[in-house]
Amino acid sequence: GNSVTQMEGPVTLSEEAFLTINCTYTATGYPSLFWYVQYPGEGLQLLLKATKADDKGSNKGFEATYRKETTSFHLEKGSVQVSDSAVYFCALSDQGGSEKLVFGKGTKLTVNP
Amino acid sequence: SAVISQKPSRDICQRGTSLTIQCQVDSQVTMMFWYRQQPGQSLTLIATANQGSEATYESGFVIDKFPISRPNLTFSTLTVSNMSPEDSSIYLCSALPFGNEQFFGPGTRLTVL
Numbered sequence: 001g002n003s004v005t006q007m008e009g010p011v012t013l014s015e016e017a018f019l020t021i022n023c024t025y026t027a028t029g030y031p032s033l034f035w036y037v038q039y040p041g042e043g044l045q046l047l048l049k050a051t052k053a054d055d056k057g058s059n060k061g062f063e064a065t066y067r068k069e070t071t072s073f074h075l076e077k078g079s080v081q082v083s084d085s086a087v088y089f090c091a092l093s094d095q096g097g098s099e100k101l102v103f104g105k106g107t108k109l110t111v112n113p
Numbered sequence: 114s115a116v117i118s119q120k121p122s123r124d125i126c127q128r129g130t131s132l133t134i135q136c137q138v139d140s141q142v143t144m145m146f147w148y149r150q151q152p153g154q155s156l157t158l159i160a161t162a163n164q165g166s167e168a169t170y171e172s173g174f175v176i177d178k179f180p181i182s183r184p185n186l187t188f189s190t191l192t193v194s195n196m197s198p199e200d201s202s203i204y205l206c207s208a209l210p211f212g213n214e215q216f217f218g219p220g221t222r223l224t225v226l
Contacts, residue, residue: 044156044220045217089156102158103157
């Protein structure tokens, strides 16, 4: 079945450091890929998405590119801020839309001033 | 977008009892889902709540344990029946507005003693 493997955390960085959180997937067909973020005490929010190969999703300085050849969707940010401290989840939908999401285990990011 | 509320936000329950979680969306949506997030684990889809018909359960989840109702396009309930400590989790509902991404509720943190 479909699955998502996500970089284990926790990750601790200093402010302005470069961030990469690795995500690879296994799926039949052509899933859509997502990064969700959960800030402390808040609900899950969509951070960015990509619906087909070579698409790049971006939001709030975060980027991720849908790489079909490596079945990856790594999350990157060039300069993290303290406010980026959160848990990040990589996910895929198996219908090519936004239905029935399959999630990775989540990566907790802490950014120190 | 969609704003989703859940009640209760948290509860502590005794083994063998049942708890019903409510999920309210501020607009009509095509699909609603229920997820479980066990401690230190990822989100796992329990079922798709279908309006006017029986929910569609994922492998490993059954109606007798997790009965779901969806009487209209903005509301759903999930009951966790005959609870045991293994049911201690965060339960999240999500909604899929017409042709849009999934939005998540804040979650219900359940502890079973």
